[in-house]
Amino acid sequence: MIKLGIIFGGKSEEHEVSILSAASVVEAIAGTKYEPVPIGINREGRWFSIDESMAGLETLDDSRVKTLIPRGDGDSRRARDPGSLLAPLDFAFPVLHGPYGEDGKIQGLFEMLNLPYAGCGVTASAVAMDKIFTRELWLRAGLPVCRHTTLRRRVHDANPSGERGRVERELGYPVFVKPANLGSSVGIGKAWNAKEMETAIEEAFLYDDRLILEECVDCRELEIGVLGNEDSDVSAVGEIVPKAEFYDYDSKYRGGAKLLIPADISSETAAKIAALARRAYAALNAEGFARVDFLLDRRSGAVLLNELNTIPGFTAYSMFPLLWREAGVPYEVLIERIIGLGYERHHAKNNRESNNAQRRR
Ligand SMILES: Nc1ncnc2c1ncn2[C@@H]1O[C@H](COP(=O)(O)OP(=O)(O)O)[C@@H](O)[C@H]1O
Ligand SMILES: [Mg+2]
Structure with a gap:
């Protein structure tokens, strides 16, 4: 049996969606050559080994889904270190959305462990x-992408009204204001006038130091x-x-x-x-x-x-x-x-590395 780690939960706003996604993946591979090994990350970022019976999770209601991963300090005694949970795996399937799961960070951890994994590599994840x-x-x-401009906190803070004027001239209204680095619509605002743009910019800066502003299509x-x-x-x-x-x-x-x-x-x-x-x-x-x-x-x-x-x-x-x-x-x-593609990349990389090592000898 191939031990397939399914890593889910996490700090992201999409914590619950991630749990439901993981349950679907666990269910889909049950009874195949893959042995599902569910690994949950709680909202504080602690890692836990999860019982395989989460296959039935999808039928549970929202509040019970949330309690599946132990939360709070009371449960921290059961937390494990990520390395010990990943070490026994043959393959990792991250079903984590947003920062820390989708942005290259966990992919870097897999690379350090030389663990084959599903989906994009470090750079593509971080850039996307x-x-x-x-x-x-x-x-x-x-x-083709929509018309847009960017705004850095430092530049904005030096001349807020000047920068807002520039955005207004470049894009007009309504304008979309987004933190550069977040998903799930968090921190995103749509502004119809100068006052709303000011508020939307303030709100977006709560989540990132770089913003993107876009024409509203x-x-x-x-x-x-x-x-x-x-x-x-x-x-x-x-x-x-x-x-x-x-x-x-x-x-x-x-x-x-x-x-x-x-x-x-x-x-x-x-x-x-x-x-x-x-x-x-x-x-x-x-x-x-x-x-x-x-x-x-x-x-x-x-x-x-x-x-x-x-x-x-x-x-x-x-x-x-x-x-x-x-x-x-x-x-x-x-x-x-998806698993096959993860293995394909892994083998290509390891072959390349061992060929190069041989050549140097
Ligand atoms: N430039 C735009 N013009 C019109 N609607 C937009 C524009 N950008 C975003 N939206 C709307 O806002 C939603 C969230 O924006 P998106 O860029 O997809 O952020 P997220 O990463 O949070 O999904 C989109 O699904 C769409 O409904
Ligand atoms: Mg989107």
Whole structure:
């Protein structure tokens, strides 16, 4: 049996989603050649060994899901050090969203341990988590993104009204204000005037020292899955229909949005999205899998890249797995392919290293 660690929970806002995603993965690999080894990280960042019976988790209600991972100091005696939990594993499958899970940090830990793992490597993960770096690489690759500008805390603080004036002249209203380095819509604001922009900037600076400000596109939101290392495959295209004004935290995690799969778009638009997604994936050197999110401008019909999520929601009812199911790849097969891609990268790296070591001898 291959000991497959499923690492979930974490400090992120998407803690609960992560638990549900992990439960789906555990359930999917039960009875295969993989032995699931669930490893939970609580909100304080402590690591725990979790009972395999979490396979039934998905049927539990919200409050019980939260209690699955011990919280607070009372439980800290049971906390283990990450190294001791990872050492017995053959393969790691991080199902962690946001900072510390999706941003290259835990991937670096796997690399140090020479442990094969699912999904993007250190650099692609870190870059994809950063909205400013992502846009710069995509622009350099000639890919379409919305008009935007950036703002550093130091520059802003030296001349707040001057900087706000500059943003206003460059982008007009409404304007989106986002911390460079966070997901799940936390810290993101939409401003319709100078006063609102001031508040939105203050709020966003609570989460990061660098901000990205974007023109507000009157848009539909389309998403596609990508799978692969050097070569990539793409899934069907889906559409998110938020109920709120934008796809904010509540609509994401409190059921306020509808998923339309496949999206009701022309075959030309679908083909364009597929081609752009593969180029966007390659431009960030993504590996394993990712979900690429687009904004479709209602007025001009332009297709704009918004972001690449290196660890998208992974419950059996999340967009990413459903897009693949629509493309004829069932959940279990999807997991299997992702594991295969992780091993492929691992073997390529180890072969390269041992060949080079031999050459030096
Ligand atoms: N430039 C934009 N124009 C219009 N809507 C946007 C724009 N940027 C973000 N949004 C809306 O805000 C949501 C969250 O923004 P996003 O960049 O995807 O951040 P996150 O990393 O939190 O998912 C999007 O799903 C979309 O609804
Ligand atoms: Mg998003």
